[in-house]
Amino acid sequence: MSKNYAGVEDLLTDESFLAWHFRADARCISQWEEWIAADPLHRARAAQAVEFLESLRFEEENLATGQLSVAESRLLQKIREAENKSGQPRQKDRLRGLLVIPVRRWRLAAASVFILAVGSYGIREMLTHPVPGLNTAFGEVKESHLPDGTSVVVNADSKLVFSQGWKDGKDREVWLTGEAFFHVATTPMKSRFIVHVNHFDIIVTGTQFNVVNRPNKANVMLKEGSVILNTEEGKELKMVPGDFVEYRGSLEKKIVRNDSILAWKEHKLILDGTPLRDLITIIRENYGVTVTTSGPGLEEKKLYGIMPNDNLDVLLLALQSTGDFEIVHEGNGILIKEHQ
Numbered sequence: 466m467s468k469n470y471a472g473v474e475d476l477l478t479d480e481s482f483l484a485w486h487f488r489a490d491a492r493c494i495s496q497w498e499e500w501i502a503a504d505p506l507h508r509a510r511a512a513q514a515v516e517f518l519e520s521l522r523f524e525e526e527n528l529a530t531g532q533l534s535v536a537e538s539r540l541l542q543k544i545r546e547a548e549n550k551s552g553q554p555r556q557k558d559r560l561r562g563l564l565v566i567p568v569r570r571w572r573l574a575a576a577s578v579f580i581l582a583v584g585s586y587g588i589r590e591m592l593t594h595p596v597p598g599l600n601t602a603f604g605e606v607k608e609s610h611l612p613d614g615t616s617v618v619v620n621a622d623s624k625l626v627f628s629q630g631w632k633d634g635k636d637r638e639v640w641l642t643g644e645a646f647f648h649v650a651t652t653p654m655k656s657r658f659i660v661h662v663n664h665f666d667i668i669v670t671g672t673q674f675n676v677v678n679r680p681n682k683a684n685v686m687l688k689e690g691s692v693i694l695n696t697e698e699g700k701e702l703k704m705v706p707g708d709f710v711e712y713r714g715s716l717e718k719k720i721v722r723n724d725s726i727l728a729w730k731e732h733k734l735i736l737d738g739t740p741l742r743d744l745i746t747i748i749r750e751n752y753g754v755t756v757t758t759s760g761p762g763l764e765e766k767k768l769y770g771i772m773p774n775d776n777l778d779v780l781l782l783a784l785q786s787t788g789d790f791e792i793v794h795e796g797n798g799i800l801i802k803e804h805q
Contacts, residue, residue: 476514486518505640506598508661509626512638598626601643603753604777606732613637613650615658618730620644621751644677646730649690664712665696674704675726679750684711686726732775736768741801744768744784748799752777755798763803 476482484490485497501511601607601619608618612631619625623643631637634654640661649658651671660667662678672690677683685694687704694702694716702716709721725735734747742764745756754777758764772783781792781799793800 476510477517482511482514483518486515502663505624505626505642505661508640509598509628512628597629598624600624604751604775606729606775611637611639613652613656613658615650616648618646620729622753641676641678643679644675644729646673646675646727648673665694665716668693668695684709686710686721686723688723688727728771729774732773734772734774734780736770736772738767738769740764741766741768741790745801747774748777748780756801757795757798758801760803763801 481490481493482497484493488494497511501508597612599607599609599617599619601621601623603622605621606618608616610616611627615637617625620643623641623645625639625641625643625645627639628637633652633656635656637656637658638661639659647658647660649669649671655670658669658671660669660676662676662683664683667674667676667685669690669692672692673688674690674692675686675688677685685692685704686709687706689706691706692704694704694710696702696712696716700716702710704710707723709719709723709726710716711719722735722737725737728735734744736744741758745758745764748754748756751774766789768784768787770787773779784790784801785792789804791802791804793802
């Protein structure tokens with residue numbers, strides 16, 4: 466969908482969104498599922514809109530065909546009277562086509578009428594508070610606390626949004642794009658803390674873990690406590706401290722150096738036989754820089770040692786000081802060549 470939905474009221478006054486929520490149109494359902502899955506911010510806004518719609522609680526009654534016809538006739542009569550007063554042309558045929566919908570879809574029509582009657586001003590006053598969250602720029606690492614006291618460190622070029630109105634006994638939900646380390650606070654009622662990423666959810670109560678959710682890469686490293694991963698396909702996997710799980714079409718446990726996974730929190734990179742191609746990926750993700758290489762097999766060359774990761778120029782200087790590479794700046798990009 467090309468339309469820009471800037472706030473929750475935009476969703477609530479969009480007929481196709483209502484059709485998605487009330488499962489009234491297969492095409493709308495497909496379009497909105499794709500839109501929601503594309504961005505954690507979309508998912509958060511949709512969740513707010515759904516919460517509002519669920520609060521309406523319209524009651525459905527099983528109306529007989531005769532009752533439905535009488536109700537339709539009365540409504541059309543009122544419309545005709547209003548049209549005659551205003552001099553507007555009648556739209557009986559179009560309205561009749563709208564009104565003779567199955568009874569199970571009356572809730573959709575009722576919600577639409579209610580929302581339009583309230584108007585965008587009222588909805589904006591009730592719902593359009595900015596979606597709470599954290600954002601980091603390229604090369605930036607930010608530490609903060611969530612409403613429940615949970616500590617979170619967010620890596621470069623990452624976005625974290627979370628639901629509003631956290632109360633003990635209710636799920637605490639966040640949506641992550643990028644990378645973050647969580648130290649989740651345990652509540653008296655042990656409310657669940659859920660991190661939503663592409664393809665799976667991470668469900669915990671109180672624990673410490675690292676999460677990566679970037680294009681073509683998603684993984685979890687558990688430092689302390691326990692977590693449960695639930696995939697879109699309904700698969701479940703329990704993790705214990707020290708586990709590293711990566712998603713590649715399915716959840717897979719792998720053996721890694723935990724200190725190398727968490728080194729970014731201290732603005733470092735721990736390289737233990739790391740191929741250059743992996744370092745290039747880190748540079749692209751953290752600094753938004755285009756990196757190319759020149760020379761056969763160069764990207765497979767192994768790297769060892771500890772490098773700084775809080776300044777791109779210092780990082781490139783450290784890479785060049787190994788004596789194996791030459792760094793050439795080309796416009797906004799970087800070319801890495803084998804040292805001659």
